[in-house]
Amino acid sequence: MELRMFKTEVTTLAIAMMTISMVALGCGAASTSTGMETAANSEPDDVHVEGDHIEIPDTIHFANDSNVILDESHTLLDSVVRVLRGNGSIARVYIVGHTDDAGEETHNVELSRTRADAVAAYLLAHGVTQELHTAGKGESESLCSDDAQECGYRNRRVEFIIAAPVEE
Numbered sequence: 001m002e003l004r005m006f007k008t009e010v011t012t013l014a015i016a017m018m019t020i021s022m023v024a025l026g027c028g029a030a031s032t033s034t035g036m037e038t039a040a041n042s043e044p045d046d047v048h049v050e051g052d053h054i055e056i057p058d059t060i061h062f063a064n065d066s067n068v069i070l071d072e073s074h075t076l077l078d079s080v081v082r083v084l085r086g087n088g089s090i091a092r093v094y095i096v097g098h099t100d101d102a103g104e105e106t107h108n109v110e111l112s113r114t115r116a117d118a119v120a121a122y123l124l125a126h127g128v129t130q131e132l133h134t135a136g137k138g139e140s141e142s143l144c145s146d147d148a149q150e151c152g153y154r155n156r157r158v159e160f161i162i163a164a165p166v167e168e
Helices: 006-022 069-086 106-123 150-153
Strands: 005-006 048-052 052-057 092-098 131-136 157-164
Touching: 052 069, 069 106, 092 106, 106 131, 106 157
Parallel strands: 092 131
Antiparallel strands: 005 131, 048 052, 052 157, 092 157
8 A cells, every 4th residue: 555644844835736626627716814704604514533433424525526625525624634633642544535436447547546635635724733644546446336326425535544643
């Protein structure tokens, strides 16, 4: 499994990527604020730590065949930011991207990796200080394998795996 470590030095790059993504989607000028205040009243209640995962109630949505995070997922990601910022015992998080089986396997692995990278960049740009690692699994760890649209939706996901809690 290829892992990439992100450090706080990439925050500037993360903000630049978000700005480019927002402009490309026609969102106008992007804000470099922490984004914490925008979702304070609409935070998904179900974002929480469960065992070695951060559980999220929905899928993070991306533009088709792209690593551009759609605006509709910002509230969800802001909730992940709040969970991480509020939990100092979490030292390291692995962000793992997955795709459905549409398209070439090598493309799907790369797409899932760049999507995980985009999520890590978002978290860093919004003040997460934990050590973040990313990986792309493509279609190799499918949750289901039938041809139904719902199955493809379930397989296109990003997981947050917690590793190495801080010893107190």
